[in-house]
Amino acid sequence: MGHKQVGQMSWLDAAASGVRGARRDRLSEISGLLEWGRFEAHLGSIYKARRGEPPYPPLVMFKVLLLQRWYGLSDPEMEEALADRLSFRAFAGLSLSDATPDHSTIWRFREQLAKRGLMDRLIAELMRQLDGRGVVLRRGTLIDATIVQAGARRPRMGEDKVSPVDPDARFGSNNEHRRFQFGYKLHAAMDQGSGLVRGAAVSPANVQEIDLATDLVQGDELAVYADRGYDGRRLHDHLAANGIANGVMRRRHGKGPLSQAEVARNHRLSLRRRPVEKLFGTLKRSYRLARVPYYNQARNAVALLIACFAYNLRRFHALSVP
Numbered sequence: 269m270g271h272k273q274v275g276q277m278s279w280l281d282a283a284a285s286g287v288r289g290a291r292r293d294r295l296s297e298i299s300g301l302l303e304w305g306r307f308e309a310h311l312g313s314i315y316k317a318r319r320g321e322p323p324y325p326p327l328v329m330f331k332v333l334l335l336q337r338w339y340g341l342s343d344p345e346m347e348e349a350l351a352d353r354l355s356f357r358a359f360a361g362l363s364l365s366d367a368t369p370d371h372s373t374i375w376r377f378r379e380q381l382a383k384r385g386l387m388d389r390l391i392a393e394l395m396r397q398l399d400g401r402g403v404v405l406r407r408g409t410l411i412d413a414t415i416v417q418a419g420a421r422r423p424r425m426g427e428d429k430v431s432p433v434d435p436d437a438r439f440g441s442n443n444e445h446r447r448f449q450f451g452y453k454l455h456a457a458m459d460q461g462s463g464l465v466r467g468a469a470v471s472p473a474n475v476q477e478i479d480l481a482t483d484l485v486q487g488d489e490l491a492v493y494a495d496r497g498y499d500g501r502r503l504h505d506h507l508a509a510n511g512i513a514n515g516v517m518r519r520r521h522g523k524g525p526l527s528q529a530e531v532a533r534n535h536r537l538s539l540r541r542r543p544v545e546k547l548f549g550t551l552k553r554s555y556r557l558a559r560v561p562y563y564n565q566a567r568n569a570v571a572l573l574i575a576c577f578a579y580n581l582r583r584f585h586a587l588s589v590p
Contacts, residue, residue: 295335295359298585302397310389314380324369329377330390331360332369337571337578340556343371382566387573391468394577398464403587408460408491408515410544411484411498413442413477416552416572417559418451436565440473442497449473452560454551454572457484458544460493463583465547465576470569482506491515493541496534515540551575 304327311326335356336346350356350368362368369377381387398404420434431437431450439448453475457467467484477497485492485506491513494503499519507514517534520526526534552558555575560568 293355293358294585295355297589298581299359301581301584301588302394306393306397307390310386310393314377314384314386324373324377325361326377328361329369329374330381332374333378333381333574334578334581335359336374337555337575338582340554342561343374346374347371378567378570381574382570387570387577391573391577391580394580395464395466398580398584401584401588403462403584404459404464404466405461406459406486406489408493408513408540409466409484409486409489410458410460410541411456411481411492411494412458412541412544412548413453413455413480413497414548414552415440415442415449415473416452416454416557416568417449419559419561420563422450434563436472436568438472438474440475442477452565452568452572453477454548455480455484456544456547456576457486458547460489460491460540460543462587463543463546464580468573468576470565470572472565478503485510485512487512493537495538495541517541547576547579550579555579 307330308325308327311330314326314329332346332350335341335349336343339349341349347368347370350360350362354364357364357366357368395404418431418434418437420431420437423429423431429439437451439450440453441448442453451473453471453473455469455471455477456465458464459466466486469480469483471480477494478500481494481498481500481503485503487510489512492503492507493515494517496517496519498516503516504514507516515537517537518526518530551572555578557572557575561571562568
Protein backbone atom coordinates (compact mmCIF):
# COMPACT_ATOMS: atom_id res chain seq x y z
CA MET A 269 0.00 0.00 0.00
CA GLY A 270 1.34 3.44 -0.92
CA HIS A 271 0.33 6.94 0.11
CA LYS A 272 -3.10 8.58 0.15
CA GLN A 273 -4.35 9.85 -3.18
CA VAL A 274 -4.81 13.57 -2.65
CA GLY A 275 -5.16 16.72 -4.70
CA GLN A 276 -7.80 15.47 -7.18
CA MET A 277 -9.64 18.68 -7.98
CA SER A 278 -13.41 18.86 -8.30
CA TRP A 279 -15.70 21.55 -9.73
CA LEU A 280 -15.91 22.96 -6.20
CA ASP A 281 -12.14 23.39 -6.11
CA ALA A 282 -12.27 25.16 -9.46
CA ALA A 283 -14.94 27.53 -8.17
CA ALA A 284 -12.93 28.25 -5.03
CA SER A 285 -9.86 28.89 -7.16
CA GLY A 286 -11.78 31.51 -9.08
CA VAL A 287 -12.63 33.31 -5.87
CA ARG A 288 -8.97 33.31 -4.79
CA GLY A 289 -7.93 34.60 -8.17
CA ALA A 290 -9.48 37.97 -7.40
CA ARG A 291 -6.49 38.84 -5.22
CA ARG A 292 -2.79 38.07 -5.27
CA ASP A 293 -2.00 34.55 -4.07
CA ARG A 294 1.61 34.62 -2.85
CA LEU A 295 1.53 30.98 -1.78
CA SER A 296 0.62 29.98 -5.32
CA GLU A 297 3.47 32.13 -6.63
CA ILE A 298 5.92 30.49 -4.22
CA SER A 299 4.65 27.04 -5.15
CA GLY A 300 5.49 27.68 -8.80
CA LEU A 301 9.11 28.65 -8.12
CA LEU A 302 10.58 25.20 -7.47
CA GLU A 303 10.77 21.76 -9.03
CA TRP A 304 9.08 20.00 -6.15
CA GLY A 305 9.56 16.55 -7.64
CA ARG A 306 13.22 16.67 -6.69
CA PHE A 307 12.28 17.15 -3.03
CA GLU A 308 9.76 14.36 -3.33
CA ALA A 309 12.58 12.03 -4.37
CA HIS A 310 14.46 12.77 -1.11
CA LEU A 311 11.28 12.34 0.94
CA GLY A 312 9.99 9.26 -0.85
CA SER A 313 11.02 6.67 1.73
CA ILE A 314 8.97 8.23 4.53
CA TYR A 315 5.73 6.53 5.47
CA LYS A 316 5.55 3.78 2.89
CA ALA A 317 2.55 2.07 4.43
CA ARG A 318 2.25 -1.71 4.22
CA ARG A 319 -0.95 -2.06 6.14
CA GLY A 320 -3.66 0.08 7.67
CA GLU A 321 -4.64 3.58 6.60
CA PRO A 322 -2.40 4.99 3.82
CA PRO A 323 -0.33 7.97 5.00
CA TYR A 324 -0.26 11.40 3.39
CA PRO A 325 2.33 11.90 0.65
CA PRO A 326 5.58 13.15 2.24
CA LEU A 327 5.72 16.20 -0.04
CA VAL A 328 2.27 17.27 1.19
CA MET A 329 3.46 16.97 4.78
CA PHE A 330 6.69 18.86 4.10
CA LYS A 331 4.72 21.73 2.59
CA VAL A 332 2.53 21.70 5.69
CA LEU A 333 5.67 22.21 7.80
CA LEU A 334 6.66 25.19 5.63
CA LEU A 335 3.24 26.76 6.11
CA GLN A 336 3.47 26.12 9.83
CA ARG A 337 6.78 27.96 10.05
CA TRP A 338 5.83 30.93 7.87
CA TYR A 339 2.76 31.58 9.97
CA GLY A 340 4.24 30.63 13.34
CA LEU A 341 1.64 27.97 14.14
CA SER A 342 1.70 25.13 16.65
CA ASP A 343 0.73 21.65 15.49
CA PRO A 344 -2.91 22.00 16.72
CA GLU A 345 -3.11 25.48 15.17
CA MET A 346 -1.78 24.11 11.89
CA GLU A 347 -4.42 21.38 11.94
CA GLU A 348 -7.16 24.01 12.30
CA ALA A 349 -5.67 26.28 9.63
CA LEU A 350 -5.56 23.48 7.06
CA ALA A 351 -9.22 22.77 7.69
CA ASP A 352 -10.18 26.45 7.25
CA ARG A 353 -7.89 28.09 4.68
CA LEU A 354 -8.21 27.40 0.96
CA SER A 355 -4.78 28.84 0.18
CA PHE A 356 -3.13 26.50 2.68
CA ARG A 357 -4.83 23.46 1.15
CA ALA A 358 -3.86 24.52 -2.36
CA PHE A 359 -0.21 25.07 -1.43
CA ALA A 360 0.02 21.70 0.33
CA GLY A 361 -1.67 19.92 -2.59
CA LEU A 362 -4.94 19.07 -0.86
CA SER A 363 -8.34 19.47 -2.51
CA LEU A 364 -11.48 20.56 -0.68
CA SER A 365 -12.64 16.96 -0.51
CA ASP A 366 -9.40 15.66 1.03
CA ALA A 367 -9.17 15.01 4.75
CA THR A 368 -6.43 17.12 6.33
CA PRO A 369 -3.65 15.80 8.60
CA ASP A 370 -4.20 16.22 12.33
CA HIS A 371 -1.64 17.55 14.80
CA SER A 372 -0.28 14.09 15.69
CA THR A 373 0.32 13.30 12.00
CA ILE A 374 2.25 16.57 11.64
CA TRP A 375 4.32 15.67 14.73
CA ARG A 376 5.11 12.17 13.46
CA PHE A 377 6.23 13.42 10.07
CA ARG A 378 8.60 15.94 11.66
CA GLU A 379 9.98 13.11 13.78
CA GLN A 380 10.74 11.16 10.62
CA LEU A 381 12.71 14.08 9.21
CA ALA A 382 14.80 14.13 12.40
CA LYS A 383 15.34 10.37 12.56
CA ARG A 384 16.33 10.09 8.91
CA GLY A 385 18.49 13.23 8.90
CA LEU A 386 16.83 14.55 5.75
CA MET A 387 16.96 18.31 6.31
CA ASP A 388 20.55 18.74 5.12
CA ARG A 389 19.66 17.00 1.84
CA LEU A 390 16.51 19.06 1.38
CA ILE A 391 18.36 22.33 1.99
CA ALA A 392 21.14 21.24 -0.39
CA GLU A 393 18.53 20.54 -3.08
CA LEU A 394 16.94 23.92 -2.50
CA MET A 395 20.30 25.66 -2.89
CA ARG A 396 21.03 23.69 -6.10
CA GLN A 397 17.80 24.96 -7.58
CA LEU A 398 18.35 28.54 -6.43
CA ASP A 399 21.91 28.49 -7.72
CA GLY A 400 20.59 27.27 -11.06
CA ARG A 401 18.34 30.31 -11.17
CA GLY A 402 21.34 32.60 -10.75
CA VAL A 403 20.37 34.20 -7.43
CA VAL A 404 23.36 33.00 -5.38
CA LEU A 405 25.92 35.79 -5.82
CA ARG A 406 29.02 34.49 -3.98
CA ARG A 407 30.39 38.01 -3.43
CA GLY A 408 30.77 37.23 0.23
CA THR A 409 29.46 35.10 3.09
CA LEU A 410 28.15 36.65 6.30
CA ILE A 411 28.52 34.24 9.22
CA ASP A 412 26.99 34.68 12.65
CA ALA A 413 25.20 32.83 15.43
CA THR A 414 22.31 33.50 17.75
CA ILE A 415 21.04 31.80 20.90
CA VAL A 416 17.48 30.52 20.85
CA GLN A 417 16.11 29.95 24.32
CA ALA A 418 15.16 26.45 25.40
CA GLY A 419 11.53 25.47 25.74
CA ALA A 420 12.36 23.93 29.11
CA ARG A 421 12.66 26.08 32.22
CA ARG A 422 16.07 27.64 32.76
CA PRO A 423 17.83 25.97 35.74
CA ARG A 424 18.00 28.25 38.77
CA MET A 425 21.01 29.13 40.88
CA GLY A 426 22.02 26.15 42.98
CA GLU A 427 20.39 23.65 40.63
CA ASP A 428 22.15 21.32 38.22
CA LYS A 429 23.03 23.26 35.06
CA VAL A 430 21.63 20.40 32.96
CA SER A 431 17.85 20.38 32.67
CA PRO A 432 16.18 16.99 33.30
CA VAL A 433 13.48 18.02 30.78
CA ASP A 434 15.90 19.05 28.03
CA PRO A 435 19.32 17.49 28.73
CA ASP A 436 20.82 18.78 25.45
CA ALA A 437 20.30 22.50 26.22
CA ARG A 438 23.17 24.48 27.74
CA PHE A 439 24.03 27.94 29.05
CA GLY A 440 25.87 30.12 26.57
CA SER A 441 26.56 33.66 25.46
CA ASN A 442 27.27 35.20 22.08
CA ASN A 443 27.56 38.89 22.90
CA GLU A 444 30.11 41.15 24.50
CA HIS A 445 27.91 41.84 27.53
CA ARG A 446 28.20 38.16 28.54
CA ARG A 447 24.50 37.78 29.25
CA PHE A 448 24.05 34.04 29.53
CA GLN A 449 21.01 32.33 28.09
CA PHE A 450 19.88 28.73 28.31
CA GLY A 451 19.14 26.87 25.11
CA TYR A 452 20.63 26.27 21.68
CA LYS A 453 22.68 28.20 19.16
CA LEU A 454 21.84 28.59 15.48
CA HIS A 455 24.95 29.13 13.34
CA ALA A 456 24.25 30.54 9.87
CA ALA A 457 26.06 31.57 6.69
CA MET A 458 24.27 34.13 4.50
CA ASP A 459 25.08 35.00 0.90
CA GLN A 460 25.99 38.67 0.68
CA GLY A 461 23.61 40.59 -1.54
CA SER A 462 20.96 37.92 -2.10
CA GLY A 463 20.31 37.39 1.62
CA LEU A 464 19.95 33.62 1.12
CA VAL A 465 21.08 31.21 3.83
CA ARG A 466 23.75 28.97 2.31
CA GLY A 467 24.64 27.01 5.42
CA ALA A 468 23.26 26.42 8.92
CA ALA A 469 23.96 24.27 11.95
CA VAL A 470 22.42 23.90 15.41
CA SER A 471 24.37 23.25 18.60
CA PRO A 472 23.93 23.61 22.36
CA ALA A 473 24.35 27.25 23.40
CA ASN A 474 27.76 26.65 25.02
CA VAL A 475 29.44 25.83 21.69
CA GLN A 476 31.60 28.77 20.66
CA GLU A 477 31.02 30.46 17.31
CA ILE A 478 34.63 29.90 16.26
CA ASP A 479 34.24 26.12 16.69
CA LEU A 480 31.89 25.91 13.68
CA ALA A 481 33.28 28.83 11.70
CA THR A 482 35.19 26.89 9.06
CA ASP A 483 32.15 24.65 8.46
CA LEU A 484 30.14 27.73 7.47
CA VAL A 485 32.69 28.96 4.94
CA GLN A 486 31.36 27.85 1.54
CA GLY A 487 34.70 27.88 -0.27
CA ASP A 488 33.51 29.67 -3.43
CA GLU A 489 32.88 33.16 -2.01
CA LEU A 490 35.19 36.12 -2.51
CA ALA A 491 35.16 37.17 1.16
CA VAL A 492 33.88 36.16 4.61
CA TYR A 493 32.49 38.74 7.06
CA ALA A 494 32.02 38.01 10.75
CA ASP A 495 32.00 39.71 14.14
CA ARG A 496 34.63 39.61 16.88
CA GLY A 497 33.55 36.19 18.12
CA TYR A 498 35.16 34.67 15.03
CA ASP A 499 38.55 36.34 15.49
CA GLY A 500 40.69 33.22 15.81
CA ARG A 501 43.78 31.78 14.18
CA ARG A 502 41.95 28.71 12.87
CA LEU A 503 39.52 30.76 10.75
CA HIS A 504 42.18 33.25 9.63
CA ASP A 505 44.41 30.41 8.42
CA HIS A 506 41.48 28.67 6.68
CA LEU A 507 40.56 31.81 4.76
CA ALA A 508 44.15 32.49 3.77
CA ALA A 509 44.68 28.91 2.59
CA ASN A 510 41.60 29.11 0.36
CA GLY A 511 42.31 32.56 -1.05
CA ILE A 512 39.23 34.13 0.55
CA ALA A 513 39.36 37.76 1.67
CA ASN A 514 39.27 38.12 5.45
CA GLY A 515 36.46 40.35 6.70
CA VAL A 516 36.52 39.17 10.33
CA MET A 517 36.29 41.96 12.90
CA ARG A 518 39.17 42.14 15.38
CA ARG A 519 38.87 41.93 19.14
CA ARG A 520 41.33 43.16 21.71
CA HIS A 521 44.01 40.64 22.64
CA GLY A 522 45.86 41.16 25.88
CA LYS A 523 45.73 44.49 27.69
CA GLY A 524 46.35 46.84 24.81
CA PRO A 525 43.43 48.61 23.07
CA LEU A 526 42.69 48.32 19.37
CA SER A 527 44.37 50.87 17.17
CA GLN A 528 42.31 53.60 15.54
CA ALA A 529 42.75 51.83 12.20
CA GLU A 530 41.42 48.58 13.67
CA VAL A 531 38.44 50.38 15.22
CA ALA A 532 37.64 52.03 11.88
CA ARG A 533 38.00 48.70 10.09
CA ASN A 534 35.65 47.01 12.57
CA HIS A 535 33.06 49.71 11.98
CA ARG A 536 33.17 49.20 8.21
CA LEU A 537 32.91 45.45 8.57
CA SER A 538 30.02 45.68 11.05
CA LEU A 539 27.96 47.38 8.34
CA ARG A 540 28.85 44.60 5.88
CA ARG A 541 27.85 41.76 8.18
CA ARG A 542 24.71 43.40 9.63
CA PRO A 543 22.18 41.91 7.12
CA VAL A 544 22.56 38.44 8.67
CA GLU A 545 20.78 39.76 11.75
CA LYS A 546 17.59 40.10 9.68
CA LEU A 547 17.46 36.29 9.45
CA PHE A 548 17.56 35.91 13.22
CA GLY A 549 14.95 38.63 13.71
CA THR A 550 12.57 36.99 11.24
CA LEU A 551 12.95 33.56 12.81
CA LYS A 552 12.40 34.83 16.33
CA ARG A 553 9.60 37.33 15.68
CA SER A 554 7.68 36.26 12.57
CA TYR A 555 8.31 32.51 12.80
CA ARG A 556 7.78 32.40 16.58
CA LEU A 557 11.12 30.81 17.34
CA ALA A 558 12.30 33.05 20.15
CA ARG A 559 12.15 29.75 22.05
CA VAL A 560 12.69 26.34 20.55
CA PRO A 561 9.52 24.23 20.74
CA TYR A 562 10.99 20.82 21.62
CA TYR A 563 13.09 19.15 24.28
CA ASN A 564 16.12 17.71 22.52
CA GLN A 565 18.70 18.86 20.01
CA ALA A 566 17.63 16.63 17.09
CA ARG A 567 14.03 17.88 17.11
CA ASN A 568 15.00 21.50 17.60
CA ALA A 569 17.59 21.27 14.82
CA VAL A 570 14.88 20.13 12.41
CA ALA A 571 12.61 23.00 13.50
CA LEU A 572 15.34 25.60 12.97
CA LEU A 573 16.52 24.13 9.65
CA ILE A 574 12.95 24.06 8.34
CA ALA A 575 12.76 27.72 9.32
CA CYS A 576 15.91 28.46 7.29
CA PHE A 577 14.44 26.58 4.31
CA ALA A 578 11.21 28.57 4.65
CA TYR A 579 13.17 31.83 4.94
CA ASN A 580 15.10 31.07 1.76
CA LEU A 581 11.94 30.26 -0.16
CA ARG A 582 10.32 33.52 0.90
CA ARG A 583 13.52 35.38 0.05
CA PHE A 584 13.68 33.74 -3.38
CA HIS A 585 10.08 34.78 -3.99
CA ALA A 586 10.96 38.37 -3.12
CA LEU A 587 13.91 38.28 -5.53
CA SER A 588 11.95 36.62 -8.35
CA VAL A 589 8.42 38.05 -8.30
CA PRO A 590 7.96 41.83 -8.50
